Amino acid sequence: MTKKLQILIPLFLLIMLTLSCNLPYRTNPLTAYSDGLIQNYVSRSDPNNLPSYTLSVDQTMVMNETGFPDRFTIQFDRNADRTEIWYYDQMGLNISFKNGSEISRVETNPVLSEALGSTYYLPQNFTKNYSLDDILALTSETGFYLETIQNGIIENGKLVFIKGFSLFFIDNQLRYVETIPIGNAGQ
Amino acid sequence: MKVAKKVILLCLILLILPVSVAFAETNTEEDDFYVKLAIMATTNNRMDGVLSTGDYAAIANLANEVIEKKLNQLKNTKDLDYDSQLAYDGLAQYRVDLMNALLKKYNQRKKQEARDILDTIIQISSTIEDKNDAVKTIPQVISDGADSVNPSNLSTGYSDDLFAFAKDIHFDQSIDQTDLAIDTFVANIVDSTAVIDTQNENQSDNDGSSIIIGGVSSDPNASQNVLSDEIDLRPVKFVNTGSESATVMVSEFSSAPGYSASMPMASTVVFPGQSNSSAILNLPLGTYVFCFEWELDGDIDGDDYIDYKHGFTSPFTLNINHSEDPSLAVQVSISAPATNPTNGRCRGENNASTELTPEEQANQGTYAYYVTESDGNTDISEIFNSVTFNFGNGKVNVTIEGETMPFAKAGLNHYIYSDTELEMSFTFTMDGFLYTYKAEWGYDGIEYVLSNGTGIRQ
Incomplete structure (x- = not known):
């Protein structure tokens, strides 16, 4: 074996290994695409290995008493605090949590509309460490609508719409999740 | 500005x-x-x-x-x-x-x-x-x-x-x-x-x-000209003329003509005597039969659970002329205990009902579940390919990997299992279930493994 081959063979193996791991394609969809509709995107995340959030005692009690929320929002601030609002639209109840502790409970008029359903997803499905790839893997969605937010107040913001969701990223960090269970995105 | x-x-x-x-x-x-x-x-x-x-x-x-x-x-x-x-x-x-x-x-x-x-x-x-x-x-x-x-x-x-x-x-x-x-x-x-x-x-x-x-x-022709079409909820105040506190909820509902609303699931507790201020439900227009349930004195039938009885109101129609002001809300009277009560709770629990809730029906049978569990420090996710839930007679038999455990019904879609070493509960949803797990371990029995998680039906 020549010296040249001794270099080329490991290089070839490295290239094949890299290709098999899809490393050249591991681009961040938030930065790889311009604004607008993106279709037929294949997530690189493994849905079986996603991190998950553990419901607090308060939240478990609410789940046990009231069931899954019809829809919810989760906000992650710079300090990694997690603020959630669970909307029980049909019941007329909104419950807010800060880092898992219930902080408010507001009775509202029930929203009774055939078009507004209940989200398929659960608050514990989402953590602040999620990437857009992770969420696409979780939802089995292959498309999204992307908008860049750059308005003097928010720098490097990305607003993403997926079936049943709107998401907001700042500097590629998930900052806001809102489920929108309308049409086929609700049950 | x-x-x-x-x-x-x-x-x-x-x-x-x-x-x-x-x-x-x-x-x-x-x-x-x-x-x-x-x-x-x-x-x-x-x-x-x-x-x-x-x-x-x-x-x-x-x-x-x-x-x-x-x-x-x-x-x-x-x-x-x-x-x-x-x-x-x-x-x-x-x-x-x-x-x-x-x-x-x-x-x-x-x-x-x-x-x-x-x-x-x-x-x-x-x-x-x-x-x-x-x-x-x-x-x-x-x-x-x-x-x-x-x-x-x-x-x-x-x-x-x-x-x-x-x-x-x-x-x-x-x-x-x-x-x-x-x-x-x-x-x-x-x-x-x-x-x-x-x-x-x-x-x-x-x-x-x-x-x-x-x-x-009450004249249906009166005052409609000043009402907005968008407002179709009215407060209903409940007065309990009996001697026991009761929980009131909607049992039957048909929406008023021209309106589309699903059956309200809200409930409220009504104390005996003068109506408490919280004994109000905001409800869409329509015709209702309300169910009210009250606790009996402890465990009458010896099944380790508090027993209930329930009764029903006569049909009541909530119309557009009823006031939207809670202080002027139309009143519906109940009397707990009712004259001819039915055993059990309004929505089926504690009365040996064999009817399954939609959540129970969704999980009845054998399915694969994507289970995510956490003990507060570690999160574990795993797919269980064969989990069987067999509901009936106030309990559910749960079979996981060939082992069957009986869980007793403890509430709406909520089942529990308990022995000297283990406490476990399932709460069923349309997507699967939530569960909690508490086990003693160690020789002195004072340490516990606490965890909870979810199972999503695949």
Whole structure:
């Protein structure tokens, strides 16, 4: 074996290994695409290995008493605090949590509309460490609508719409999740 | 600038409120100020964009209070002479016109607030050149997924209804803040009409068959002209004439003609005697049978669970003429314990019912579940390919990997298992289940493994 081959063979193996791991394609969809509709995107995340959030005692009690929320929002601030609002639209109840502790409970008029359903997803499905790839893997969605937010107040913001969701990223960090269970995105 | 205007207006309103109280005792020029404020608010669009829906409601309350006071003063003299009669009739009619004008402005403002919220959503997409395409596409992406969109059709139309509904959702989030104002506002308008109907002899065509319930005429033809089509909820107050506290919930419901509403699932506890303030349910218009349940003294049948009995009310129709003001809410009486009670709870638990809830039905049988568990430190996710739930007779047999455990029903969709070393519970949902797990370990038995998780049916 020549010296040249001794270099080329490991290089070839490295290239094949890299290709098999899809490393050249591991681009961040938030930065790889311009604004607008993106279709037929294949997530690189493994849905079986996603991190998950553990419901607090308060939240478990609410789940046990009231069931899954019809829809919810989760906000992650710079300090990694997690603020959630669970909307029980049909019941007329909104419950807010800060880092898992219930902080408010507001009775509202029930929203009774055939078009507004209940989200398929659960608050514990989402953590602040999620990437857009992770969420696409979780939802089995292959498309999204992307908008860049750059308005003097928010720098490097990305607003993403997926079936049943709107998401907001700042500097590629998930900052806001809102489920929108309308049409086929609700049950 | 807009903020400054609102601050000024708020100060104005705060200044007005104490004067309002004083004015109730004296008849001064300040009376007219509130009516003038109402006129300003409804004339020549001069206050458009300055007043919020809450402001309109507050102004309506103040003006209505003033006019009602003057009507009461005139009422005492209207039989004396012809001029007083004319003055009374004119003012009564004027109140209707003014309140209608305020309601119109209120609805305009309400729609404007919805548009403002939508504009905000669209505004944040400031870098998008073709906002129309974004407006067309986003609702469809949210509803059906991005792959449902045909890019070549982006400029050729979209679902107006879906787009309108997307707007409504965002608008709904602002309703909470104005609910109280809406209730107060509409209640005042309805009340004022009822007062006019009964007090103004010239206008009255009452045949004597209608009665007044909670300040509102029961005549279905009365006062509908001032009600907004968008408001279709009414408070129902429950009074318990029995001796036991009871939980009241809807058992049967059919929506009123022309309305579409699903069965309300809310419930409330009603104490015996004088109705407690929380014994109110806000319900959509329609015909109801209510179920009320009460606890028995402990475990009567020895199954380790508190036992219940329940009873039903007669059918009751909630209509558009019932008051929206909780203090004037239509009353429904119950008596717990009921004369002919049924064993068990209203919604099936604790009565050995074999009917399964939709959540139980969804999980009945053998499925694969994607289970995520956490003990607070570590998260574990795993797919269990064969989990069997076999529901029946107040319990569910759970078979996982060939091992079966019996869980007893402890609540709606909630089942528990307990022995000397292990406590476990399942709460079933349409998607799967939540579960908790508590196990003793260690020789002294004082340490525990605590965890909870979810299972999503695959």
